[in-house]
Amino acid sequence: MPLQIINLTKKFGEQTALDNINISIDKNEIIGLLGPNGAGKSTLMKSIVGALKIDQGEIIFNGMNISENEIESKKKIGFLPENNPLYLEMYVKEYLQFVANIHKISPARVDEVIELVGITPEKSKKIGQLSKGYKQRVGLAQAIIHQPDLLILDEPTNGLDPNQIIEIRNVVKEIGQQKTVLLSTHIMQEVEALCSRVILIHKGNILQDCPIDEFKGRFNSLEEAFASYTAVS
Template sequence: MALDIINLTKKFGDQVALNDVNISINKNEIIGLLGPNGAGKSTLMKSIVGALKIDEGQILLDQKDITTHDIESKKKIGFLPENNPLYQEMFVKEYLQFVANIHGIKKNRVDEVIELVGITPEKSKKISQLSKGYKQRVGLAQAILHQPDLLILDEPTNGLDPNQIVEIRNVIKEIGKEKTVILSTHIMQEVEALCSRVILIHKGNIIQDSPISEFKGKYESLEQAFQSYTEAKQ
C-alpha cells in the first residue's frame, strides 16, 4: 500500500486548514498524526478518505488519484472518525452485518471481527444500550471489517477505561503488522506504545515527519517535544 499526498491545500473561506501538505507512506507502519486542536488533523484525514473535496493538490492511493478512482480507493480504506456515527437503534451484530453486506463480505467475517475487538458479550444489544467504550469498539469493528489496506483512526481509545485501552492498542498493533495505520491522538503514551513514525501538523503545515526516536530527540518525553515544536511555530 502506497499513499502519496502531494501539495494538498484545503481552505474554508479565508481560513487555510491545510497548506501545501506533502506526505509519502510506502510500507506497513503505524503513524501517529499529532497536532493541537484546530491544527488540520481531521481535515487531512477526511481528505484522504474522500469525505472532503480537495481544493488544490492530489492524493494518490497505490498511484491512483482518489478523486478519479473514488470507489476503488474507498474499498481500500477503513475510517473511524472522532464522532463515531453509528446507527443507535440497530443491534450490534445487525449493524456489522449491514456494513458487511455493503462491502460484499462473507458472514463469518462479522463473527471474526466481533471476537477480535472484544464485543462478543454485547453483540445482541442495541448500539444505544452500549457504553461509550463499547461503542468505540463497534466503530473500530466497522472500520476493519473489509480488511482495508489503510486504516485511519481518529482518537480510537476515546472514552475507554484503562483495560479497554490496552486491549484496543493490542488490536491496532496487530493490524499494523500487515496494514498501514494512521492514528490521530492527543495521548502521547499511545504514540509511544504504538507508533514508529510521527507526523506533526500545526496551523495546516507539516512541521515534523520523522521516526519517533528522532521526533523525541533531545527531549525527555514526547510531551516536551510536542510542546517545543508547536510553541516554536506560534
C-alpha cells in the same frame, strides 16, 4: 508507496486548513498524526477518505488518484471518525452485517471481526445499550471489516478507561502488523506504545515527519517535544 499526498491544500473561506502538504506512507506502518486542536489533522484525514473535496494537489492511494477513483479507493480504506457515528437502534451483529453487505463480503467475516475486537459477549445487544468502550470497538469493527489496506483512526481511545485503552491499543497493534494505520491522538503514551513514526501538523503545515526517536530527540518526553515544536514563537 500505498499513500502519497502531493501539494495538498484545503481552504475554508479565507482560512487555510492545509497548506501545500506532502506525505508519503509505506505499507505496514503505524503513524502518529499529532497536532494541537485546529491544526488540520481532521481535515487531512477527511481529505484522504474522500469526505472532503480537495482544493489543490492530489492524493494517490495504491497507485490511483482518489478524486478520480472514489469508489475503488474507499473500498480499501477504513475510517473511524472521532464522533464514531453508529446506528444506536441497531443490534451489534445486525449493524456489522449491514456494513458487510455494503462491502459485499462474506457473513463469516462478521463473526471473525466481532471476535477480533472483543465484542462477542455484546453482539446481541443494541448499540445504544453499550458502554463507550464497546461502542468504540463496534466503530473499529466497521472500519476493519472489509480488511482495508489503510486504516485511519481519529482519537480512537478518547474517553475510554485505562483497561479499555490497553485493549483497543492491542487491537490496533495487531492490525498494524499487516496494514497501514494513520492514528490521530493527543495521548502521547499511545504514540509511544503504537507508532514507529510521527507526523506533526500545526497551522496547516507539517513541522515534523520522522521516526519517533528522532522526534523525541533531546527532550525528556514526547509531551516536551510536542510543546516545544508547537510553542508560539
